[in-house]
Amino acid sequence: MQQSISAHVSDHTQGHEDQEGIKLLGFWIFLVTDCLLFATFFAAYAVLHTHTNGGFTASEFNVPNFIIETFILLISSFTSGIAVLNMHKGNKKGLTQWLIVTAVLGAVFVGLEVKEFMDMAAEGATLSQSAFLTSFFSLVGAHGLHVSFGIFWMIGILVQLSRRGITPVTKRKISMVSLYWHFLDAVWIFIFSVVYLMGVM
Amino acid sequence: MVYLNSTFYYHDSRNSIPLYFVKGDLTLRKWIQTAKLSFLALLGMALLSGCDKSNFIVLNPKGPVGQQELDLIIISVILCAIIILPVLGIFVYIVIRYRDKPGNKAPYQPEWADSKILEVIWWGIPIIIVAILGVYTAKTTINLTKPPVKDVKPIVVQVTSLDWKWMFTYPDKKIATVNYAEIPAGVPVQFILTSDAPMNSFWVPQLGGQEYTMPGMAMGLWLQADKIGEYFGSGANFTGKGFAHMQFRVKSVTQDDFNQWAAGIKKNSPALTDKGYKQLSKPGLEKELSFSSYPKGLYEDIVNKNGGTYYDHMSHMGDMGSQSSMSSMKMEDKK
Amino acid sequence: MQNSHFFVTGDPMIYGADVSIALVSVAIIFYLTYFKKWGWLWREWITTVDHKKIGIMYLISALLMLFRGGVDAILMRIQLAVPNSHFLASEHYNEIFTTHGTIMILFMAMPFMFALFNIVVPLQIGARDVAYPFLNSVSFWLFFLGAMLFNISFVVGGSPNAGWLSYPPLSENDFSPGPGQNFWIWGIQISGIGSLMTGINFVVTILKMRTPTMRLRDMPLFSWSVLSSSIAILGVFPILTVTLVMLTIDRLLGGHFFTMTAGGNPMMWVNLIWMWGHPEVYIVVLPAFGVYSEVVATFSRKRIFGYSSMVFSMIAISVVSYYTWVHHFFTMGAGANVNIVFAICTMIIAIPTGVKVFNWLFTMYRGRIRITQPMLWVMAFVPCFLVGGATGVMLAAAPADYQYHNSYFLIAHFHQVLIGGVVFGYIAGMYYWFPKIFGFKLNERLGKWGFWLWQIGFYVCFMPQYALGFMGMTRRIYTYNDSMGWDMGWAPLNYISTIGAFLMGIGFIFQVWQILYSIKHGERDVTGDIWDGRTLEWSIPSPAPAYNFAILPVVKGRDAWWYQKEEMQKGNVHKEAVKYEPIHMPNNTGIPFIMSVFWFIAGFGFTFEWMWMGIAGLIGVALTLFARSFQYNTDHYIPVEEIEKTEKARKNYGSVHRTAN
Amino acid sequence: MSNHEHTANMKAYTTGFALSIILTIIPIILVLNHLLSKTALVVSILLAAVLQFVVQLFFFMHIRDGEGPRYNVMALILGIIFVVTIVAGAIWIMSFNSQVQ
């Protein structure tokens, strides 16, 4: 009696199906640790943001640029959500298209950020100019690197999707990447608020 | 009290190595000699030096700050002992009583694994002890932020740790010393600490505990010697190659002697110039030095160039003569 | 970086090390080639994803690193034995205490801990594997190659010398140029990422992979300790990663996080590194607490006392340890209020820790204590940790700490908790689970020699250091002069301390001998339950089969195997024919190793500031990740016939799943 | 987890999207027009950010999905506590706003 129950339950836990759920939980925990990573950069920024060494200060940020960046990232978070909706509906074409839109928006975001950094550097506001700029470039750059990584990841998934279609594995991978994308959007909200808005305030 | 002789310090130019580091044969002799001695040490000398209370300089304070810290140390030892010793006793008892040997009559209750009463006891007692110790800790912490005595006007000594030496500047007297400091006995001394090198820690055990010397910051440390004497001081936070040689001497003398000493330095010693400071601040070792004057604003410049401008409270660096005590009061009011 | 400085020169000891490392490498390569073992090494070990084998590799690395760190310790103690000693020059001494501290904590205690995680947890919770076997292998190889990167600094480029937590600005380019400090950063960074992954892996393993009938509240305490330690890992290793990245940015890209110039703030480092560093010491001690709980219960033949408060106190320790980091810099003057809050939080840790001690004592109380090797180490732990913990509480009284800080009093405190708490615990764990891992027991007689030498050596070495602290001796000084040595009384005590270090060293040699001797002569474990154990790992053969459990065990409460045995004795167990099913297992893979080698290459490149090499390494890492993501054949099934064959080979094992009511 | 009940649907996404746009625009307007005192401004910016974070969690990341023990929620709560500790702790300690000893 006991025996058969245990055999049944065990198949459920150790079988393929739940393996994907386990991976998703692990990824979620990873995201939480990633939060702490950003928190540490934030802490450094909070402590060092007045240490400007007589150079570039937070009030000089390019306002239109960061506002546009913010909206682009917000929209891309939305489009990645739509992609997931399509995935649940089993619509591979919609899924692919919306993923591409998301990745492109992400690329535009990164492009704008690179432009912002280059403009600042051209004015002499480089990473080695002051502690403030070191902490600024590190915090915002860490986010930018995350976004760039996300774009490559999406491309990889798109390739797999085209080869294999919507399977439990690709499904899990897409859920992960979209979770990751929303997470990066959430981090950006804080960068936008604490670094940029409070900076130009 | 500890007597310090001057062989402590390097003799000639900086970066040179004292004799006993070079001469191998000398060291070999010393090894043998020490080995012999140490056998004695094993038998008796450890005990002797152990009984020689004066060697335990932390436990033998010569001023109110060190005394308060010693009081706290004693309280904490007692509070810990109250619980640790009985637990050790119980442990020994249990191990002996419940050993698994044939014929052991002691009760055996393999399923007994819970007791509300016991749980309450062993959560409760440590909580009480921690609470008591916490209160004493808080009291002492706050006390030590204030001058040890209220009715005597404090003096200010600025301390700068360098690679690998200590510079003391006296804003009231406008004199400077290296690797030794004199202070008047019975007078609270506000040491104001900074560093023009990696951070160190300023520690004179018999006067009281240490505090970090940090680049760009000017932190206050109240100390006071009750009687005249000479005290061992050292850098306590690692700063690299020459760190092991960063001992200094603090000498407390009567107020008159102190004034005389300062006047003597003013008269007889060379001035510390900008160039001289630059030379002094280069990595290397230094013997004891005295200077009749130092560049105006030297200390403030040191703090500011290392980032002091970013900390508003750091503007009170003691170079305000008699005002210094007031400014430090003000700092306290602020918080 | 000039090439002339590539190889460390100038010191006979280093040449000696160069030569012996070269000789050992040649010998290993010769052995592997001559006996045609390369393929075996690759197939059985390097590409393995079996948690038991990964655990063994962790264990071997940890013992090697204990040796390396121990040699460092002996060298330091020789240097300090007498005043004015010039056995080691200042720079060399500084390198040695830095590598000693770093290696002992990050490359000895951590892998020792992960060895026990890997070996024990799946067996204890009735699982066939960890949640992410692939990631587990990545973690190991990251740790291993990170540790190797750190260790080669001894012969190539020079070792770090700014202390085990490398405070800036000393550790910045201005004061520590060159590769030494970079080795420290990258060695820790790479292995630290591995540790973070292990943390995630074991949290999920414990939450999700338990045999379905095991509720959390039935889980053995060692597994609970792993859970609480892993949670702490998740909470603090990201901080370490970022803090190291910041120092890298300063050193490699000219940033100013912690520099003296351009507004950098070295104090921020102190703050951040201890946010990781303090919980880190509890991360390593919590699993040791878990070991004590298992060993005490087994060898007292009694249920663990106060199970729920044991669990609660571990979780409390892992969370409260997040709020004590400032006690490492009370003397930084962050303010009376800051010091008071953190002093009290620190003392609060003593409360749950004390509760654990009392519960261990009352587990023994009215039990029947068998003094076996693991139990010996547990009994040595109790007094040692009590005293070390009490001196910790003394340190926590902030104003008193102004007098202890950075003195030998502190050195004595942390060795007492690190050795008495962590090392004793892991050694006890090693002795306890050794038969389970290898199928034989370690020789008792040699073990006793090792034990007593360690015990006597420990107290002879570290008790005098408390006194030295009261005499004003500060840490990290490579020498002291005659005046300090004789007039101030430092020399005799230092000499005694050195004798103690040698005794511990000899004790360690006995333990190595013990292991080698027991491989041939050790008592074989034929039952799988050599200690009369209580938990599931003792219900399967030693060593455990690849799939651990042919059928997932059914658990009805704590100490499942103990009660199962009782039932069997009462004759309540009816052997039924069991029907096996194919078991799903992950495939071996070389990707973790290859990826870690790329990390090594990247770390090495950045260490020497050869950007091309660093970036090439990182690209390699990305490519292997990508390759993995396209790998779909990652697992296989063990067919029923094979399971039947294996299970038939075991004769008299009882097995939990055979319960029938 | 993803295989069970889903709160993901077009309506939820659109609502979430609209909310986050609004919560972004409000602080922008407040800042660019200098509408509030400094403290009030900081508080409202942070408030908007936190609200938007909550919106992301519920409307986009589907924190409520799944069955059984909500380990993901627990992890998140612990994570938030740690994040607050790191940032607030660092700011508090590093402010050095008083003289000690």
Ligand code: HEA
């Ligand atoms: C495994 C490692 C480990 C463990 C478990 C501990 C445990 C503790 N440590 Fe220790 N500590 C270190 C490793 C560890 N430490 C290291 C490595 C350093 C120095 C790093 C460096 O600078 O390089 C250090 C430094 C250190 C400092 C900094 C000192 C300084 O730099 O000046 C302090 C200060 O508060 C401290 C306190 C404590 C306390 C209160 C505990 C408590 O957890 C102890 C609790 C246990 C008990 C108290 C015993 C049992 C309890 C009872 C029987 C109950 C009742 C008892 C009482 C109420 C007293 N430790």
Ligand code: HEA
């Ligand atoms: C788990 C951690 C751990 C462990 C196990 C140890 C173990 C030992 N430690 Fe260590 N120690 C630290 C962690 C640890 N230490 C840390 C973190 C620091 C701070 C570093 C810093 O300041 O940055 C430190 C610092 C430190 C110092 C202070 C240095 C200084 O500040 O100047 C000293 C000095 O006595 C010391 C001694 C020892 C000794 C004698 C042992 C012994 O227990 C070692 C025993 C083991 C062996 C000896 C291994 C076997 C060796 C052999 C077989 C070789 C041949 C043997 C013979 C010739 C006899 N340690």
Ligand code: CUA
């Ligand atoms: Cu640290 Cu000021």
Ligand SMILES: [Cu+2]
């Ligand atoms: Cu600590």
